[in-house]
Amino acid sequence: MIKRTHKQITATACASLCLLATHTEAAVLFTDDFSSTTSGSGFSNNWTKGTISGGSIAVNNDTSFRQLSSPINTTTMDFWLIADVTLGTNASKWGAISIYAGSNEDFALGADGASNKWEFDTDGMSDQTSSITCFTGTEARLVLHITGTSVDMWVDPSDTSSVAALGVADKAWSGTDITPNSADWSQIRIGTNDTISVSQLTAATTLAEAVPEPSSTALIGLGGIALILRRRK
Incomplete structure (x- = not known):
């Protein structure tokens, strides 16, 4: 039997509380896998x-x-958003996922039709354009990180297991508070003057929470593969 001193028990308890606090701070803000008209939280x-x-x-x-x-309100938290987005093939059009404070569009992630590149912008900045073509008719995974005074965007990162694994952002910006209307974000808009589709949309306070869970179809497929491998052994 392992005997622990009072100091060891206290240290263990403190470590557990710290882990619990860290876990509590991480939260999914909103998510939708569009599995039905009422899906999401x-x-x-x-x-x-x-x-x-x-x-x-x-x-x-x-x-x-x-x-x-x-x-x-991103001035008091980290904000991570991951969206799987497909735009049409007409590069003169626009399409975006936007975040609104009341009736004001505060932040937009997508394309404005002028550059045919993935970009983001707010009321307080000019268009921040990447070098990656967007009007291709194929799906792209967009990863966005906002800290209140800085914004980073990745397009189709190969690894989302950690912030370090994301690598250098495809577009980065830093400056004044990105919520210039001084109001909390209250609604999401998906819009276009052409065609846009979104197959996954999640926002969270950490990257780990924002990464979407495997779909039920994918899990069934993995289960089938595991069963086949087990039978072969």
Whole structure:
């Protein structure tokens, strides 16, 4: 039997509490896998427009809004967003996922039709454009990190297991508070004057929480592979 001193027990208890506190601070702010018209969490209503089918939402020449259950203020937290987005092939159009403070568009992630490149912008900055083409008709995973005074964007990173694994951002910006309207973010918009589809959308206070869970289909597939390998042994 292992005997522990009072100091050892106290140290162990403190370590456990620290881990618990760290875990508590990490939180998913909102998420949607578009498995149904009512799927997702962190929202107070359903998407106002668009067609949800087969695990994605498609919006054509329109805008679709969804209210958040709780307001978000990135000046007091890290904000991570991961979205799987497909734009059409018309490079003169625009398409974006936008975050609103009331009726004001505070932040947009997508493309404005002028550059045919993935970009982001707010009321307080000019368009921050990457070198990666966006109007290709193929899906891209966008990873966004906001700390209140800086923004980093990655497009199709090969590894999202950690911040270090993401590597150098495809576009980075730093400056004044990126919520210039001085109001908490309250709703999300998916919009375009062409076509846009989103198959996964998650925001969280850590990268680990923002990385989407494997779909049920993928899990079933992995289970089948494991069963086959087990039978072969």
